[in-house]
Amino acid sequence: MNNHPLVSVIIPTYNRAALLRETVESVLKQTYREIEIVVVDDGSTDDTAAVMQSYGSRIRYSRRPNAGVNAARNVGIKQAKGQYLALLDSDDLWEPYKIELQVALLKKFSDVGFTFSNFYIFKGPTPEIGERRIDGLGTWFEHESERPDPFQWRQQFSSLGIALSSQPSRDFSVSGGDIYGASLFNPYVLPSTALIRSSALAAGLRLHEFDSTCGDWEFFSRLSKERGCVYADLETTFNRSHEDAVRLTRVDSSVQLGRRIAMIDRLWRADRPFYSKQGDEVDEVQYRLLLQAAKQHLLSGRGEQARASLKRARTLRVESSIKESLLRTVAGIPGSGLLLMALRASVHGMRRLAVRE
Numbered sequence: 001m002n003n004h005p006l007v008s009v010i011i012p013t014y015n016r017a018a019l020l021r022e023t024v025e026s027v028l029k030q031t032y033r034e035i036e037i038v039v040v041d042d043g044s045t046d047d048t049a050a051v052m053q054s055y056g057s058r059i060r061y062s063r064r065p066n067a068g069v070n071a072a073r074n075v076g077i078k079q080a081k082g083q084y085l086a087l088l089d090s091d092d093l094w095e096p097y098k099i100e101l102q103v104a105l106l107k108k109f110s111d112v113g114f115t116f117s118n119f120y121i122f123k124g125p126t127p128e129i130g131e132r133r134i135d136g137l138g139t140w141f142e143h144e145s146e147r148p149d150p151f152q153w154r155q156q157f158s159s160l161g162i163a164l165s166s167q168p169s170r171d172f173s174v175s176g177g178d179i180y181g182a183s184l185f186n187p188y189v190l191p192s193t194a195l196i197r198s199s200a201l202a203a204g205l206r207l208h209e210f211d212s213t214c215g216d217w218e219f220f221s222r223l224s225k226e227r228g229c230v231y232a233d234l235e236t237t238f239n240r241s242h243e244d245a246v247r248l249t250r251v252d253s254s255v256q257l258g259r260r261i262a263m264i265d266r267l268w269r270a271d272r273p274f275y276s277k278q279g280d281e282v283d284e285v286q287y288r289l290l291l292q293a294a295k296q297h298l299l300s301g302r303g304e305q306a307r308a309s310l311k312r313a314r315t316l317r318v319e320s321s322i323k324e325s326l327l328r329t330v331a332g333i334p335g336s337g338l339l340l341m342a343l344r345a346s347v348h349g350m351r352r353l354a355v356r357e
Contacts, residue, residue, distance in 0.1 A: 005083035010076030013090035026093040032100035040072040070207035070215040092192040093238040097166040102195035113200035113227025119237040150182035151175035172234040180225035189220040214263040254296035283316040
């Protein structure tokens with residue numbers, strides 16, 4: 001392998017011209033220089049094209065009709081020429097050492113399909129201004145008593161004998177293994193933190209284009225099952241916390257729940273060897289998600305959809321939980337969804353009043 005293999009940085013974007021410029025600049029500041037930047041414009045209507053043209057040949061820019069972030073990522077993967085692929089969201093930023101560190105890790109652990117890391121979450125115009133939170137990955141596990149550990153081994157980075165031109169400010173642990181099973185319960189990979197070995201995608205593995213919520217979650221789960229991964233417990237990426245028009249958090253919660261349930265059907269439930277060993281866990285996770293979906297449907301006045309979710313939930317457990325019984329009772333009362341909506345609005349109103357007083 002070339003001592004300095006080409007890294008293709010794939011940036012899908014939609015109506016984020018100002019933020020995109022900051023993202024591209026963070027790539028151009030990387031200590032690792034063998035990089036091509038592939039920007040896939042997913043039908044923007046702002047001045048994205050003009051901003052990208054100002055970079056000239058430093059950016060490979062293409063435009064396509066709007067089809068969603070994962071479709072744009074797949075286009076970028078097809079266009080990429082690098083031995084390694086990095087997926088970078090157009091509102092995220094990188095530490096200067098990010099790519100150099102991860103290329104070194106993939107060289108050191110030549111059998112794995114990808115590496116990923118922890119990340120910062122920041123609010124404000126820049127990571128230096130406003131709030132910044134370390135251990136962004138930890139926020140994905142805040143509802144758990146402890147973060148599940150799917151890795152088979154762990155070493156300190158300082159013990160690996162890897163020299164970088166720009167060393168991180170602290171030592172950190174490097175872990176290896178397979179996150180496939182653990183990903184049933186939680187996502188593990190923020191796409192912007194990953195570096196993928198392009199040869200690991202030779203079998204045609206791509207991101208699910210019709211699921212913008214869970215498509216990357218499913219992609220990294222499948223890739224981990226095929227080739228395994230290495231995790232660096234170090235923040236290499238700044239994940240911007242904001243609510244613009246294309247944030248996935250703006251998707252209705254019942255839609256998000258439905259997509260996760262469908263992903264489990266496609267992946268872990270359809271995996272017969274996995275399901276034969278861990279089917280009880282698959283059923284339990286889906287059961288809880290179906291109850292959450294039923295509640296959301298009731299709160300939105302969608303009684304028929306709530307009853308459909310509860311009907312499927314009933315097939316996944318021998319005995320009903322208290323929550324299921326309560327939801328089933330409410331779903332059987334005509335107009336109960338509207339009543340729940342009114343009650344929730346009343347409670348929220350009283351809370352706002354109490355805060356003012």
